[in-house]
Amino acid sequence: MPISPNQGSTGGGTAVTITGTQLSGTTAVRFGNKLATGVTNVSPTEVTAVSPSGSGSVGVTVTTPGGTSNPVPFYYVGAPFKQTISPTGGSTAGGDTVTINGTGLSSATNVAFGANNAAPTVVSDSQLTVVAPAGAAGPVGVTVTTAGGVNNGLSYTYVADPTVTTLTPASGPTSGGTAVTIAGTSLTTTDSVTFGGTPAPFTVLSDTSVSAVTPPGAAGAVDVVVTNDAGSDTATGAFTYIAGPGI
Template sequence: MPISPNQGSSGGGTLVTITGTNLTGTSAVRFGTRSATNVTNVSPTTVTAVSPSGSGSVGVTVTTPGGTSNPIPFYYVGAPFKQTLSPTSGSTAGGTTVTITGTGFSSATSVAFGANTVAPTVVSDSQLTAVAPAGAAGSVGVSVTTAGGTNNGLSYTYVAVPTVTSVVPDEGPVSGGTSVTVTGTGLTSTSQVTFDGNPAPFTVISDTALSAVTPPGAAGLVDVVVTNDAGSATATDAFTYLAGPGI
């Protein structure tokens, strides 16, 4: 006599389906010593019921006018507990693999990023991974659903790939040291600014502007690249290094 699902929340409330024979006239379904609710005799071979609260492993029995069945195992599962999420941000296009650690993940069936849900990969009872779906820029709550229930409390930030619209001033000496303002979009989470591949110190002013100081470089036009958690934007030939006079 199988039961499906064979596990559920320790708080109760799991709708289970029990199949077997001679189930007509079922008067009670018990999980251990506790009675189930909403017992429905669907057919002579099927009964549904809602589990009461409980813990650990219990035997489920069905009682009919003919007697009480042998017990079949049902496992109570506690609600999941999340501790960490890494990385905590990624592209609005989705595709970032996120690792979540905590407890009670063995029966995880879904991970929600805001309103969007994905199927996780369970690594162990204390760890799972999920590929973030696409989402709008900003922070969303992350929740994990298992047979024991749903838990949330962590957040994930969607970041748009940056754009660069201008670099002002657009020229300076090869010795570096020119203070420039880079404008564009998605600049809040900027992690690096380079001139011809050389990192430049920078300060984020807003999501649409940052200031940077040019590093030394070779004379000529160079690309300016801004990188954030979602990707990079290249402003081709956006800055000109000027050679000093010679006499």
């Protein structure tokens, strides 16, 4: 007499389907010594019911006018508990692999990033990984669904790829040291600015502005690359190094 699913929340409320023979006229379904609710005799070979609250492993029995069946096991699972999520943000395009650590994760079936769902890969009862779906820029709640229920409380922030529109000034000496204001979009999480491939010290002023100090460089135009949590943008030949006079 199989039961599906064979596990559910300790709080009860799991809809189960029991299949077997001679199930007509079912009068009761018990999980251990507790009566199930919502018992429906679908056919002589199928009964549905809603599990009561419980814990551990219990035997499920069906009672008909002909007697009580042999028990089949049902396992109560506690609600998941999430402790950490890494990384805590990524591209609005999705595709980043996210690791969630906690407890009670072995039966995870879904991870929701806001309104968008993704199928997890269970590593162990204390860890799962999931590929973040696409989402709109900004923070969203992360919800894990398991046989034991759902748990939320973690946050994931979607970040749009940065864009670079203008540099002011757009030129400076090869010795470096020029304070440059970079204008663009999605610059809040900027974690790198390079001039011709050389990292530059920078300060985020706003989501549309970053201040950087040019490193030394060879004379000529160089690419300026701004990178954030989602990706990078290259302003081709956007800054020109000017050699000093020689006598």
